[in-house]
Amino acid sequence: MLSRRRFLGTAALQSAAALGLSCISLPSRATGARSFNDAMALPKATLSQLGRVPAIVIGTGYGGAVTALRLAEAGVPVVMLEMGRLWTQPGSDGKVFTKTLSPDGRAMWFKDKTEAPLKTFLGLDVINKKIPRYAGVLDRVNYDEMSVYVGRGVGGGSLVNGAMAVTPARGYFEQMLPSVNASEMYGTYFPRANAQLGVNQVDPAWFETAACYRYARVSRAAANQAGFKTVFVPSVYNAKYMEAEQANAVPRSALGQEVIYGNNAGKLSLDKTYLADAVGTGRVTIYTLHEVRRIEQQSNGDYLLTVRQIDEVGNVLGSFQVSCGKLFLGAGSLGTTELLVRARDTGTLPKLSTQVGQGWGHNGNVMTARANHLWNPTGAVQSTMPAMGINDWANPANPVFAEITPLPTGFENWVSMYLAITRNPERGHFEYDAATDTAKLRWTRAQNTITVNSAKMMFDKINQQQGTVYRTDLFGGGKAFADDFCYHPLGGCVLDVATDNVGRVKGYQGLYVTDSALIPGSIGVNPFVTITALAERNIERVLAQDFA
Numbered sequence: 092m093l094s095r096r097r098f099l100g101t102a103a104l105q106s107a108a109a110l111g112l113s114c115i116s117l118p119s120r121a122t123g124a125r126s127f128n129d130a131m132a133l134p135k136a137t138l139s140q141l142g143r144v145p146a147i148v149i150g151t152g153y154g155g156a157v158t159a160l161r162l163a164e165a166g167v168p169v170v171m172l173e174m175g176r177l178w179t180q181p182g183s184d185g186k187v188f189t190k191t192l193s194p195d196g197r198a199m200w201f202k203d204k205t206e207a208p209l210k211t212f213l214g215l216d217v218i219n220k221k222i223p224r225y226a227g228v229l230d231r232v233n234y235d236e237m238s239v240y241v242g243r244g245v246g247g248g249s250l251v252n253g254a255m256a257v258t259p260a261r262g263y264f265e266q267m268l269p270s271v272n273a274s275e276m277y278g279t280y281f282p283r284a285n286a287q288l289g290v291n292q293v294d295p296a297w298f299e300t301a302a303c304y305r306y307a308r309v310s311r312a313a314a315n316q317a318g319f320k321t322v323f324v325p326s327v328y329n330a331k332y333m334e335a336e337q338a339n340a341v342p343r344s345a346l347g348q349e350v351i352y353g354n355n356a357g358k359l360s361l362d363k364t365y366l367a368d369a370v371g372t373g374r375v376t377i378y379t380l381h382e383v384r385r386i387e388q389q390s391n392g393d394y395l396l397t398v399r400q401i402d403e404v405g406n407v408l409g410s411f412q413v414s415c416g417k418l419f420l421g422a423g424s425l426g427t428t429e430l431l432v433r434a435r436d437t438g439t440l441p442k443l444s445t446q447v448g449q450g451w452g453h454n455g456n457v458m459t460a461r462a463n464h465l466w467n468p469t470g471a472v473q474s475t476m477p478a479m480g481i482n483d484w485a486n487p488a489n490p491v492f493a494e495i496t497p498l499p500t501g502f503e504n505w506v507s508m509y510l511a512i513t514r515n516p517e518r519g520h521f522e523y524d525a526a527t528d529t530a531k532l533r534w535t536r537a538q539n540t541i542t543v544n545s546a547k548m549m550f551d552k553i554n555q556q557q558g559t560v561y562r563t564d565l566f567g568g569g570k571a572f573a574d575d576f577c578y579h580p581l582g583g584c585v586l587d588v589a590t591d592n593v594g595r596v597k598g599y600q601g602l603y604v605t606d607s608a609l610i611p612g613s614i615g616v617n618p619f620v621t622i623t624a625l626a627e628r629n630i631e632r633v634l635a636q637d638f639a
Contacts, residue, residue, distance in 0.1 A: 097364075100371030104245070104362055108180035113400070115177065115245070116376035138378055138398055139411040144170045147396065147415040149383050149430070152247025153619050154606030155421025156365035157284075157626035163374035165634050170413070171375060172396075174382035174426075175200070175243035176226050176403055178250060178353060179362065188228065188353030191475070191499065196225030198352040200243045201405055206231040207351065208240075208458060208576060210567035212500070226380065226403045228353045231576070232425055234532040237453065237519070238576040240351075241423055245379060246361040248423070248619065250353050252578070254328040254476050255494060256290040257616035260484055263514075264621070267611055270587050276624055284623035285325070287368075289359040292323055293330045293478045301337050303346050305470035307479045309463060310495040310507045314481045317556040319549065321481050324494070327364075328476040332357040348499045350475035358476075384410075386418070386430060387439035392600065394418040417637070419603045420584075420596075421626075424451065427608040428521050428583030429530035431596070436523035442598035446589040448521040451532065452612020454579035455513035457542045459550055459572050460498070460562040463505040473497035481509070483549060484615055490514045491549045492616055506562055510578065513545035518612050521583060539574040546572060579618050584608040586625075593629040593636075601637075605629060 099117055107115040114137070146162055148155045151173045159169045181187050182197065189197045194205050205219045212218055229251045232239045242248040258281050265273045298304050311321045328345060336346040336357070344356040354360075369375040378400075385397035393414045400408040420427040432448045434440035463469060474497060481493040493511040498504055519534035554560060561571035584590060586609040589597060594609055596602040607622050614621050 094368075096371035097367045098371070100367035100369065101363070103370050104177065104367060105179050108177045113379045113381070114376060115370060115379065117370055117373040137411070138381060138400070138413050139409075141170065141413050143393065143414045143416075144168060145415065146170070146417040146419065147172065147394075147413070148419045148421055148605075150247060150420070150422035150426060150606065151245045151361065151366060151377060152242070152421055152423055152606060153249065153361065153622040154626040155247070155419065156361045156369065157623055158419045158421060158605045158630050159375050160365050160369040160372070161627070161630045161634065163369055163372040165638060167374065167638065169369070169375045170415070171377040172381045172383055172398060173245050173377060173379050175228070175245065175379065177245045177379050178228060186355050188349060188355050190348045191350055191352055192348055192501070194220055194222055194352055196223040197227050198222055198229060199227040200230035201226065202231075208573065209565050211564055214564045224405060226401070226405070229351055234534065236536045236575070237532060237534045239425060239453075239532075239580045240576065240578050241425060241580070245377060246366060249327075249360040251351050252617070252619065253350060253494070253496070254326045254358055255617040256285065256288060256325045256327050256620050258285070258620055259614050259616045263484065263615045267614060268586060270592055271625070271628070276628065280624040280627045281620065283627050284620055287364060288327050288620070288623060289364055290325045290327055290620070291330050292325045293333070295323065297334055298323075298478060302470055303333070303337055303472050303474040304478060305468065306473050306497055306507065307477070307495045309467050309469050310481075310509070311479055313461075313507065313553050313557050317553040319481050319483050319553070321479055321495075324478055324480050326476055326478065327359040328354070329357045329359065333474060333476065345474045345476045346472055348475065348501065350499075383422075383430060385439060386434045388599065389414065392416075394602065417601045417603070419605050420608070421606045424580035424583050424607040427604055427606055431584060432521050432523050432530040433528065440599065444589050444597045447584055448530065449518070450582040450585040450588060450611045451519040451521065451534070451580070452515065452517065452582050453577035454581055454613050454618060455511070455515040455542050455545070456577040456579055457511050457513065457539070457546050457572050457574045458509065458566070459511065459546055460506050460508040460565055461550065461554060461559050462562050463507055463559060464557075465505065467505065468503050469498075469505060469507060471501060471503050473499045475499055481549070489545050489548050490615070491545055493546070493549065494617070509550070511542075511546040511549070512579070512615060512617075513542045514613065514615065515539075515541045515545075517541065518582065536574065543572045543574050581607050581610040581614065581618060582612040585611045593632045595633075603633065
């Protein structure tokens with residue numbers, strides 16, 4: 092049942108987009124408006140008019156969304172700053188998001204051409220398309236030897252991920268975050284996160300006959316025959332909606348080639364859960380297309396932020412300043428780390444630790460694909476929401492968790508694709524580049540060797556048992572393994588290293604990290620449930636200790 096809070100928050104998000112507002116909030120009773128819609132039409136305060144606010148959250152991804160909601164519930168007014176746009180209003184085609192294979196400017200963040208994970212098909216450059224430059228939903232941040240995919244918009248990565256809501260193996264969680272009480276996490280915070288995110292699972296009986304998951308069943312059989320276990324994977328995509336898609340009873344989204352550039356239906360992204368609830372409290376205001384460029388501390392201890400506002404085609408509308416007593420960084424592993432590295436190395440926050448910028452990892456990500464025999468078709472219609480993985484993480488010598496992913500071309504392609512997550516102890520770091528005023532990731536392709544070799548051991552065994560081969564026509568350069576990009580950036584401001592045990596940044600009071608930057612480079616599964624649960628734990632302690 093939809094709560095009143097979520098209903099109001101959802102209505103505010105919808106109305107702001109319809110009215111073209113860059114400021115999203117619940118109308119105050121003091122406006123005197125006769126109706127909710129009248130109130131939403133009233134002018135909103137620009138950022139420059141705010142002056143000082145109690146708390147600012149930078150970013151609207153998982154950590155930021157949790158933090159904003161819990162602060163608001165505790166009575167703290169919150170301003171959220173998001174560099175991307177709000178994705179609730181349909182475009183001229185009647186859709187909010189564009190399909191993977193027919194992209195337009197909505198697809199990518201200020202690119203002239205899409206930069207999808209697959210570069211070619213049958214060796215032909217038919218995947219990536221020229222598009223107009225626009226504040227699109229997906230960004231590929233390209234460093235020298237590693238590229239990182241991130242979501243841009245209200246909801247962050249929740250808008251563009253594959254919805255796989257996986258809780259990590261407890262033993263590995265304890266290994267990576269030894270100072271975090273695992274009993275509390277698995278008894279309280281993981282369940283809390285899963286409930287708030289709307290995690291559910293496909294009906295196993297339905298799965299066995301659903302045409303859209305033929306590709307997963309083919310990969311499951313191949314893995315099982317090679318001696319590997321497979322598991323169903325929980326999701327934040329509504330399983331009942333997908334069943335209705337398969338029955339042609341509702342518009343198709345997961346079955347309509349929608350994934351990396353957003354989903355138009357079925358998926359519970361953060362703007363439908365945590366953020367809707369946060370705005371619905373009446374204490375949270377979100378400013379979109381507002382990018383924080385500078386953080387400094389004032390003599391009274393407040394934080395002064397310099398913020399640049401743009402429009403949807405990239406025109407700079409102005410630069411503003413706003414101050415706050417408490418500042419929470421939830422801009423993701425890349426965004427949060429860059430803000431702090433820039434502040435330290437330009438001298439605006441000179442007391443930041445040298446550990447800021449360290450401990451980055453790609454969660455052992457690598458993609459690969461196999462060519463199936465003609466008698467093992469994978470299906471012309473494939474759900475873009477994975478429902479199964481190969482789980483060999485308990486293997487002490489070569490732990491691998493491999494998502495069985497789709498290749499939704501719309502025709503039979505006989506391809507089995509995978510995103511493998513491996514245990515790679517290699518770490519990168521960020522350095523400030525004064526010439527570009529950005530933080531550059533220092534990571535070499537050689538550091539991927541462990542990841543590629545781990546995945547290769549698993550899929551060599553499957554290929555040998557099946558008598559199949561790798562597809563080398565998908566990733567460019569004849570490669571069987573795509574190790575030049577990642578979906579799961581982690582680290583940069585590691586818990587208990589650059590921060591204390593609840594994310595307080597060392598050297599500064601009232602400054603917090605609340606996102607994937609806290610996790611030391613690896614968690615063994617898709618990380619967003621862990622990010623959410625850790626944020627739930629941390630903000631509960633911060634509220635009790637710092638807001639009492």
